[in-house]
Amino acid sequence: MADYRAPLADLDFALRTSGGLDGLHALPAFAEVDADLVDQIVEEAGRMAAEVWAPLNRRADQEGVHLKNGVVRTAEGFKDAYRAYVDSGFNTLPFEAQWGGQGLPWTLALALMEVWHSANTSLALNPLLTIGSVELLQAHGTAKQQATYLPKLISGAWTGTMNLSEPQAGSDLGQIACKAERAHDGSYRITGQKIYITWGEHDLTENIVHMVLARLPDAPAGTKGLSLFVVPKFLPDADGNPGQRNDLRCTGVEHKMGIHACPTCTMSYGDDGGATGWLVGEENGGLSAMFTMMNNARLAVGIQGIGLAERAYQDARAYAFERTQSRDIHGGRQSVPIVRHPNIRRKLLTMRALTEGSRALALYAGNALDRAKQADDADTRSRLQTRVDILVPVVKAWCTDRGVEVTSTAVQVLGGMGFIEEGGVAQHYRDARIAPIYEGTNGIQALDLMGRKVLRDQGNGMQALLADLRADLGGLDRSDDADLTAIRRSVARGLDQLEAATATLISLSQDDIAKSAAVADPFLELTGTVVAGALLAQQAGVAAQQMAAADGPSEQYRAKLAVARFYADNLLPRADAAAAQVRQGAASTLALDERLL
Amino acid sequence: MADYRAPLADLDFALRTSGGLDGLHALPAFAEVDADLVDQIVEEAGRMAAEVWAPLNRRADQEGVHLKNGVVRTAEGFKDAYRAYVDSGFNTLPFEAQWGGQGLPWTLALALMEVWHSANTSLALNPLLTIGSVELLQAHGTAKQQATYLPKLISGAWTGTMNLSEPQAGSDLGQIACKAERAHDGSYRITGQKIYITWGEHDLTENIVHMVLARLPDAPAGTKGLSLFVVPKFLPDADGNPGQRNDLRCTGVEHKMGIHACPTCTMSYGDDGGATGWLVGEENGGLSAMFTMMNNARLAVGIQGIGLAERAYQDARAYAFERTQSRDIHGGRQSVPIVRHPNIRRKLLTMRALTEGSRALALYAGNALDRAKQADDADTRSRLQTRVDILVPVVKAWCTDRGVEVTSTAVQVLGGMGFIEEGGVAQHYRDARIAPIYEGTNGIQALDLMGRKVLRDQGNGMQALLADLRADLGGLDRSDDADLTAIRRSVARGLDQLEAATATLISLSQDDIAKSAAVADPFLELTGTVVAGALLAQQAGVAAQQMAAADGPSEQYRAKLAVARFYADNLLPRADAAAAQVRQGAASTLALDERLL
Structure with a gap:
């Protein structure tokens, strides 16, 4: 297993291109966010991730978490590693x-999240959940709630959790049964059980702030009867410090395939009469409040896929240069490093192109998010929010599916050593498998993309995205570079396929919504494949320009061009398969009697 | 986790169609192998697999293997389960x-192997390796070796192992360093270390027979200097019973991602002066001897992928009918079983179509193997052997890749419960990941298909396969059934793509062998996708005929037709992506400077 090194060069390049950092810098809110500041922050995060977080990753996987009498002890070193992260203000x-x-851009925050996930994804999940709590309280908390919790959560002195799932309520939040009763002092008493609560209990901080969906006695059935509560482990005292212990506890931790060092908790609320919680937002308005944080949390989970893909790529690349097996295919007497074998090279390039494509996609979404938040007028904000809304399910699902694929390819490059835990990449493969599942399964993401993001506005938002990507592609037209020409042609074809598939999806839905749902998965696959390809094409265009101007490190630009060409020739063809499924796959998905399945 | 039930109906149908069991029955050697006998054997194996082997699977995964002072203790129940299997003559x-x-057909043996792998793949690996030892000794052993070992290995009283890998010699057997020295009594003294020896040491049987590749002092370097030895754990005494303990021991077991209950051993030979072994075949003829058993072992590993895919499909299907979440997409007030959601249906059909396609492919290869073995004349034998040779790497690689894919899809269907070990499918996913690696990585299979199987005869064998598949497809022409027409059209297109890709592969190799190697992986992917599709099409044709004749269970035939149609519409499009990579993907795979990867 190679030492992790943050991919500073591509992070920087992707931030400047797909992440549009220069454009963000031009906004008043980000006037101080210049290239120097960004470089400095990314570099410092990369250093801490590599030196402090990454070395703990494998041992923590082996150690897991220990639960005893409701107390969770985390893996050795986690406290210090978390402390270092908090102390540096990350x-x-x-x-x-x-x-x-x-007040820095989300685009930058997302880039850094990748680094933490590469280094130690079990630990990185902790801040990921805190971010969600912060967003909920920022958007919906009372002034007092904000004053009480936000400074603690933002500094990292306390951490936050999201309490949605219950045994009978996973993807279907309408089935949530946890109860909340009004108390005389304006607070609420929460009772019930929650499952799969990531970092629901731990020993890293003095307090934990649970954001809990529950149901009032007179609430309507289904999702319209959910209310959101802030339920701290220790009730803040008059000075805002942790005071009385609340009536909630961790009653179990799951034995999982991966992210062993992340405590995935079963939480029991109100065993002794009711946990004290306070309403966040309106009664029965819990679900819509929850949606405000889902965008960022889903982007962050997409980033988990990218972080693990990058880590796995680094491990596979290092192994491919070290391990000698068999002679060069052109002959010779000596065994050569396996990187010399063309089909290992194909695997490495596939991993790299998918990782860089995922990164481009996530930072492109981050840019839209920042611009939407900063927009002066409602029209611009709405247009940009539509862009974010389209991209969120794609980043979440496509990047996490790629995380599974790329870590699996790394296992294959390492061969026997990939399957042995000692080799290290087995852990990345196991860790990556959760990301397509939580924070809304990738199937849920596909339905979200289809329903709320494409059908609801009859594909207008998607058309706008296609138009922007086509406009960015225009720059490649003027080149006589053979690579750029080939890339442009492939991507243009992909964009046409995506446009046609969008029309097909709408038309299927008009016939029968089940038909469009039957091809929602390949539609998302198509979208991710094409948009990532278009963004890599745009990056290739910038790289070519900068090479022509001899501006900066031309080796990096040459590699970028080669990776984009590889993507165009070898990965964009996946769009053909996905487009065909959208076009022709619905009827045969629905035809067979259910009982004959 | 659902109880496993052997898929008797599809095994039977696939044996009769793709496995061509009726044709085999017509051969003199298999005159007694009629449908009744086959049904009886498959049913009995299915019963034992479900009742005896499967219930041990999860507990054994948790228990793993225990090594102490060179003694390996296997999981509770394994001894009895193995004994039951042996006692029934399987x-x-x-x-x-x-x-x-x-003397039953290999086609039937392969069908049964699937059942054992579905039930308990860690245990099923034990007989898999024994089969390899039997084949080596049958083909290359002396009369005395055969008399000594074959009855014990065939009955299952003793088990066999394959000792190839060493730390520096994985895919590259030329680097094997284990030594063999001639002794005065005609035996040899073996010294050195072997790694990744599946079931290298255990407590199931009184003796273990190691087949070991080693190098004589005067042997040439590389693969031409390897000799094969039979090295039993206990030297057989004059009565053929286990006698003196041999100088070999298990010094370690690997900690692996999956197949936890299978002891993967580091073996040390000759720590006390040299283990006693006897030459099998010619001195320095070890590698070519080894090739005689690789075909069957590779088919068997392909079967492992199918077995785990089938098991995962059953678990996912059961969960999809039990688990209720969210309303029907057409509305309604109640939550419905998730099988009702179109994108879960897509996942189940994908799993089923890939599993049935893999099964068809493996049994089709088995049929060719049986006919090759039974052929009267050299021409027929050679023609059939060519067919086997082409199919072996495809079965090994494509079916094991599908095993990983299908078990991963099962994890996704189960959602959170898929990632939790308690849910059961996490184990299938972990277990399946080894199969693309061992017995020649899937990358090695792709190079084998490219080099020895396509380029060497300039694609003639592939052309013959295409011609046969096209001829089988012809029967669908006469139908006016819309499904059959659509299936025929898709498969015909796939066969054309495979033909074109074969020509491209040859042409690339004439330009630069590295170029063809750069697209060997997608070429194999294309071959598997298309051939499996063609075989499912042929099965659909038979199903339609039998439905028309109202012959037998029409529900099964309706399902078969629907699954084949699903494959044609939703899975054959993958051939487009693979074909495009073969056509255009080589240059960009090779372009980038190695040091910039």
Whole structure:
């Protein structure tokens, strides 16, 4: 297993291109966010991730978490590693200055999240959930709630959790049964069980703030009867410090295939009469409140896929240069490093192109998110929010599916050593498998993309995205470079396929919504494949320009061009398969009697 | 986790169609192998697999193996389960009567292997390796070696192992360093270390027979200097019973991602002066001897992929009918079983179509193998052997890749419960990941298909396969059934793509062998996708005929037709992506400077 090194060069390049950092810098809110500042932050995060977080990753996987009498002990070194992260202010990055945040772009925050996930995804999940809590309280908390919790959560002194799932309520939140009863003092008493609560209990911080969906006695059935509560482990005292222990506890931790060092908790609320919680937002308005944080949390889970893909790529690349087996295919007497074998090279390039494509996609979404948040007028904000809304399910699902694929390819490059835990990449493969499942399964993402993001506005938002990507592609037209020409042609074809598939999806839905749902998965696959390809094409265009101007490190630009060409020739063809399924796959998906399945 | 039930109906149908069991029955050697006998054997194996082997699977995964002072203790129940299998004669199935075998077709033996792998793949690996030892000794052993070992190995009283890998010699057997020195009594003294020895040490049987590749002092370097030795754990005494303990021991077991209950051993030979072994075949003829058993072992590993895919499909299907979440997409007030959601249906049909396609492919290869073995004249034998040679790497690689894919899809269907070990499918996913790696990585299979199987005869064998598949497809022409027409059209297109890709592969190799190697992986992917599709099409044709004749269970035939149509519409499009890579993907795979990867 290779030592992790943050991919500073591509992070920087992707931030400047797909992440549009220069454009963000031009906005008043980000006037101080210049290239130097960004470089410095990325570099420092990369250093800490590599030196502090990454070395703990494998041992923590072996150690797991220990639960005893409701107390969770985390893996050795996690406390110090979390502390170092908090002390350097990394937790505060994208939040408002009012509560101690640094007000930096989400685009940058997402780039850094990749680094933490590469280094130690079990630990990186902790801040991921805190971010969700911060967003909920920022958007929906009372002034008092904000003053009480936001400084603690933003600094990282306390951590936050999301309590949605119950045994009977996974994808279907309408079945949530946890109860909340009004108390006389304006607070609520929460009772019930929650499952799969990531970092629901731990020993990293003095307090944990649970955001809990529950149901009032007189609430309507289904999702319209859910209310959101903030339920701290220790009730803040008059000075805002952890006071009385709340009536909630961790009653179990799951034995999982991966992310062993992340405590996935069963939480029991109100065994002794009711946990004290306070309403966040409106009664029965819990689900719509929850949606406000889902965008960022889903982008963050997409990033988990990218982080693990990058880590797995680095391990596979290092192994391919070290391991000698068999002679060069052109002959010779000596065994050569396996990187010399063309089909190992294919695997490495596939891994790299998918990882860089995923990164481009996530940062492109981050850019839209930042611009939407900063937009002056409602029209611009709405247009950009539509863009974010389309991209979120694609980043979440496509990047996490690629995380599974790329870590699997790394296992294959390492061969026997890939299957042995000692080799290290087995852990990445196991860890990556959760990301397509939680924070809305990738199937849920596909239905979200189909229903709320494409059908609801009859594909207008998708058309706008296609138009922008086509416009960016225009720059490649003027080149006589053979690579750029080939890339442009492949991507243009992909964009046409996506446009046609969008029309097909709408038309299927008009016939029978089940038909469009039957091809929602390949439609998302198509979208991710094509948009990532278009963004890599645009990056290739920039790389070519900068090479022509001899501006900066031409080796990096040459590699970027080669990776984009590889993507166009070898990965964009997947769009053919996905487009064909959208076009012709619905009827045969629905035809067979259910009982004959 | 659902109880496993052997898929008797599809095994039977696939044996009769793709496995061509009626045709085999017409051969003199298999005159007694009629449908009744086959049904009886498959049913009995299915019963034992479900009742005896499957219930041990999960507990054994948790228990793993225990190594202490060179002694390996296997999981609770394994001894009895293995004993039951041996006592029912299942180990003797395809072997020659002369040594206690039943002389049944390999096609049938492969169908049964699937059942054992579905039930308990860690345990099923044990007989898999024994089969390899039997084949080596049958083909290359002396009369005395055969008399000593074959009855014990065929009955299952003793088990066999394959000792190839060493730390520096994985895919590259030329680097094997284990030594063999000639002793005065005609035996040899073996010294050195072997790794990744599946079932290298265990407590199931009184003796273990190691087949070991080693190098004589005066042997040439590389693969031409390898000799094969039989090295038993206990030297057989004058009565053929286990006598003196040999100088070999298990010094370690690997900690692996999956197949936890299978001891993967580091073996040390000759720590006390040299293990006693006897030459099998010619000195320095070890590698070519080894090739004689690779065909069957590779088919068997392909079967492992199918077995795990089938098991995962059953678990996912059961869960999809039990688990209720969300309303029907057409509305309604109640949550419905998730099988009702179109994109879960897509996942189940994908799993089923890939599993049935893999099964068809493996049994089609088995049929060619049986006919090759039974052929009267050299021309027929050679023609059929060519067919086997082409299909072996495809079965090994394509079916094991599908095993990983299908088990991963099962994890996704189960959602959170898929990632939790308690849910059961996490184990299938972990277990399946080894199969693309061992017995020649899937990358090695792709190079084998490219080099020895296509380029060497300039694609003639592939052309013959295409011609046969096209001829079988012809029957669908006469139908006016819309499904059959659509299936025929899709498969015909796939066969054309495979033909074109074969020509491209040859042409690339004439330009630069590295170029063809750069697209060997997608070429194999294309071959598997298309051939499996063609075989499912042929099965659909038979199903339609039998439905028309109202012959037998029409529900099964309706389902078969629907699954084949699903494959044609939703899975054959993958051939487009693979074909495009073969056509255009080589240059960009090779372009980038190695040091910039």
